[in-house]
Amino acid sequence: MKYLFLFLVIAVCGCQSGPQARLNGKFGQGIKSKFIEVKMPNSHRDSVLFTIPMKDDGSFSWTGSLPEGTMLVLDLYKDYISIPWYAESQNYTLEKSGENYYLVSSLEESLQNRFTKFRKEQDQRETAYNMECRGYETITDMEEKVRFSDRMGKIFDENQEYLLSGIRQFAGTQIGDFLADEKLYHWEVDYAGFTKVMEILNGQMAETPMKNRLTTAYAKLKAKQLTGMAPDFELPDMKGKLVRLSSFRGKYVLVDFWASWCVSCRQNNRELFKYYPELKAAGLEIISVSLDDDRALWIKAVEADKITWTQLIDPKGFKASELRKSYKFDSLPTVYLIDPQGNIVAKKPTLEQLREILTDC
Incomplete structure (x- = not known):
């Protein structure tokens, strides 16, 4: 990484006679930063390639040479503003849209302009999502x-x-x-x-x-992914009867690790409930393994979600579960598809993947 950094510094500082890139623009009122730091993406402040001073009114201008097609970032760290820049030998102008700033090239069909168009839509989507999450x-x-x-x-x-x-x-x-x-x-x-x-x-x-x-x-x-033979286990069902995973050999099995307190798990239960008749008819068995610490809450959730397939519980709960370590996961829900020979086929398979695999079997 340090050699690439040095290469870019040399290119910026020592190649002023080649094709030029030009930057200019003006930030709005309230900007605290006095200069723009130009860096490689996700680099530390000690990896600044060069700085662009800003006037008191927030305007700036810069002309120089860069290796063509280099991804850089204009960073105003005091204002938490970061603007991606696909640097080529073109003229770039700062543009504000909504709360965000973007760079626009004078060449209409440039990669930067295509990227800016994509970026605006991406930012709008993420802003809307974050607003909805409130x-x-x-x-x-x-x-x-x-x-x-x-x-x-x-x-x-x-x-x-x-x-x-x-x-x-x-x-x-x-x-x-x-x-x-x-x-x-x-x-x-x-x-x-x-x-x-x-x-x-x-x-x-x-x-x-x-x-x-x-x-x-x-x-x-x-x-970290679990591959090969699925670790066998034996756990109690809702009536206390012990059920072993290996007893399902010869069939495709979907093993679903979940808990009553996990909202995504409950959502997953409802999705499985909708498609369970279709999947069962195609030859799929489902085993849901709860990692609840409270048996009563587990039973209540099973009844509320109308689960009719095999339900087991790990009495050790989420934190102390040895099964969780064997299946290499730290979050719920976690779902594995196991083939008739007991091998791991997929982690968190989609409905389309399940349909395709079951159709081919």
Whole structure:
């Protein structure tokens, strides 16, 4: 990383005779920063490539040379403003839309302008989502929480699909790498989503710290995934009868780890309830394993969610569960699909994936 940083510094400071990039604009009132720090994405303040001074009225102007197609960020750290910039030898002007600032190129069909168009939509989606999320903590009724979570989950999934469309659109440029790297905190807990991202970017990422962060994080997450034979277990059902996972050999089994206090789990129960007749007819068995500490709350939730498939409970609860460690998960719900031979096929499979696998079996 330090060599790339030095390369960019040398390029910025020593190549003023080549094609020029020009930046100019004016920030609104109330800006605290006196200069703009130009950095690589997600880098520390000690990795500033160069600074652009601002006048008292918030205006600025800069002209210089940069390696073509470099993803940079204009950072006003005192104002918590960060503006991504796909630097090429073009003229760029600052533009404000809503509460956010963007860079617009004088070349209408430039990658920066395509990126800015995408970015505006992305920001609008995230702002709307965050506004919708307000008030969730004040909801006390579990049924209302489930309905609220279901609605927000659908919006979140739509936003994620939009982000993936952007990564796909800009794959092969540092914009695509940036869009993926910017949401690394999310991909680190979503292996299926992270896998989609890496498949899109496969072999197309530039040699930058963004690539290093993404590939390193994905390798670590991949190493944590449960593969091979599913760990066997024997747990009591609602009547106290012990049920062993291996007794279901010869069938596809969906093992669903959940708890009554987990809103997403309750939402998942309702989804499974809707499609259970179809999945059962296709040959799928479902085993839900509760990690509740309170047996009474577990039974109450099963009855409320109208669950008719096999229900088991781990008496040790979530924190002390050895089964949770064996199945390598730290959050709920966690769902695994196991094939007739007892092997892990998929983690958190979608309904479409289940249908496809069961149709082919």
